Amino acid sequence: MDAAVDQAAIEQFMGQMIGTMSGGMLCFGILLGDELGLYRVMAGTGPMTAEEVAGKAGCNLRLTKEWLDGQAAGGIMTCDGEQGRYELRPEAVMALADESSPVFLARGLNVFASVFNDLPKIAEAFRGSGGLSWGEHHPCLFKGTEWFFRTGYRAHLPAEWIPALDGVEEKLRAGARVADIGCGHGASAIVMAGAYPASRIWGFDFHNPSVETARARSEEAGVADRTTFESADARGYDGTFDLICFFDCLHDMGDPVGIARHAREHLDPDGTVLLVEPFALDGHAANLADNPMATLFYNASAAVCLPNSLSQEVGLGLGAQAGEARLRSVFEEAGFTRFRRAAETPVNLILEARP
Ligand SMILES: C[S@@+](CC[C@H](N)C(=O)[O-])C[C@H]1O[C@@H](n2cnc3c(N)ncnc32)[C@H](O)[C@@H]1O
Numbered sequence: 423m424d425a426a427v428d429q430a431a432i433e434q435f436m437g438q439m440i441g442t443m444s445g446g447m448l449c450f451g452i453l454l455g456d457e458l459g460l461y462r463v464m465a466g467t468g469p470m471t472a473e474e475v476a477g478k479a480g481c482n483l484r485l486t487k488e489w490l491d492g493q494a495a496g497g498i499m500t501c502d503g504e505q506g507r508y509e510l511r512p513e514a515v516m517a518l519a520d521e522s523s524p525v526f527l528a529r530g531l532n533v534f535a536s537v538f539n540d541l542p543k544i545a546e547a548f549r550g551s552g553g554l555s556w557g558e559h560h561p562c563l564f565k566g567t568e569w570f571f572r573t574g575y576r577a578h579l580p581a582e583w584i585p586a587l588d589g590v591e592e593k594l595r596a597g598a599r600v601a602d603i604g605c606g607h608g609a610s611a612i613v614m615a616g617a618y619p620a621s622r623i624w625g626f627d628f629h630n631p632s633v634e635t636a637r638a639r640s641e642e643a644g645v646a647d648r649t650t651f652e653s654a655d656a657r658g659y660d661g662t663f664d665l666i667c668f669f670d671c672l673h674d675m676g677d678p679v680g681i682a683r684h685a686r687e688h689l690d691p692d693g694t695v696l697l698v699e700p701f702a703l704d705g706h707a708a709n710l711a712d713n714p715m716a717t718l719f720y721n722a723s724a725a726v727c728l729p730n731s732l733s734q735e736v737g738l739g740l741g742a743q744a745g746e747a748r749l750r751s752v753f754e755e756a757g758f759t760r761f762r763r764a765a766e767t768p769v770n771l772i773l774e775a776r777p
Pocket of ligand 1: 556567568571572603604605606607608609610626627628629632654655656657668669670671674675676730734
């Protein structure tokens with residue numbers, strides 16, 4: 423080994439890598455646990471043996487026992503030593519077993535399944551034009567995105583984000599026309615339709631399979647009477663709206679300025695754009711130094727968000743860590759005169775733009 427190499431630094435780095443690999447493998451274990459219902463059979467039951475968990479979930483005992491030890495080693499559940507009884511931590515019940523909880527994240531890990539699966543296509547984009555359209559990805563991406571962001575929309579959208587906008591909550595309660603652009607599986611549109619039954623929500627997305635799933639989700643949620651989902655590009659929808667929303671999608675798009683301009687043209691003169699974007703600071707140096715979400719979001723951006731943007735006309739390539747100042751410049755260029763941060767969470771920036 424090179425004598426100049428600092429042995430302690432190598433050991434420290436290898437420890438960091440083992441932590442990273444353990445996290446990656448644990449992500450797979452979590453996804454598997456969600457898929458098989460292993461967390462759900464353990465929720466609120468008190469300590470269980472491997473036999474009980476495997477029996478209740480209908481899974482192979484030996485594999486389940488190994489999975490349980492992996493979960494216990496990863497700090498997700500406790501194991502009472504030789505007794506061999508496992509119990510989910512209360513926090514893990516909320517995050518991994520209860521899909522209605524405000525912190526449920528297990529199913530969002532489908533995003534990781536998709537990027538590993540899509541490695542050859544993503545590598546080809548890196549070696550070539552940089553473009554890879556949303557619909558070219560494995561379907562796990564669409565499901566994972568829905569579940570990753572849906573939790574935050576359910577927890578914060580009607581309770582905090584809409585009330586933080588100027589005069590919007592009153593309009594939605596009275597009955598307003600709302601457009602949800604790049605709506606994906608309709609998670610945000612369905613939350614708004616549930617909270618504001620007098621309003622009518624249109625969801626638009628250029629990925630037709632997502633639009634079909636959004637329609638099905640809206641039927642399941644009992645809000646199909648006040649939601650309409652249509653295949654449309656973000657520069658291609660018609661109508662006039664009181665509120666036009668972009669939930670975690672504007673940075674994915676090729677022409678954010680043209681898309682914001684199209685929104686202004688289809689906004690009521692007293693209307694509002696709600697722009698929800700992944701949490702970011704201004705500039706990459708600040709994100710690298712101080713943003714705890716930067717590792718997750720820069721890596722996801724390089725694999726998914728930027729390739730989609732680069733596959734479209736203009737191909738601006740904002741990236742998921744654009745930050746408020748860059749997003750403001752997009753809306754100013756599109757002719758909006760008012761732009762402000764209305765709220766934030768550790769995961770999202772909530773921005774308001776007005777004509
Ligand atoms: C990261 S996903 C977010 C989906 C959804 N808003 C959510 O939060 O769950 C980005 C979405 O933007 C859509 N999209 C990307 N480019 C688009 C475009 N030019 N026009 C319409 N939709 C687009 C994709 O199909 C995808 O559903």
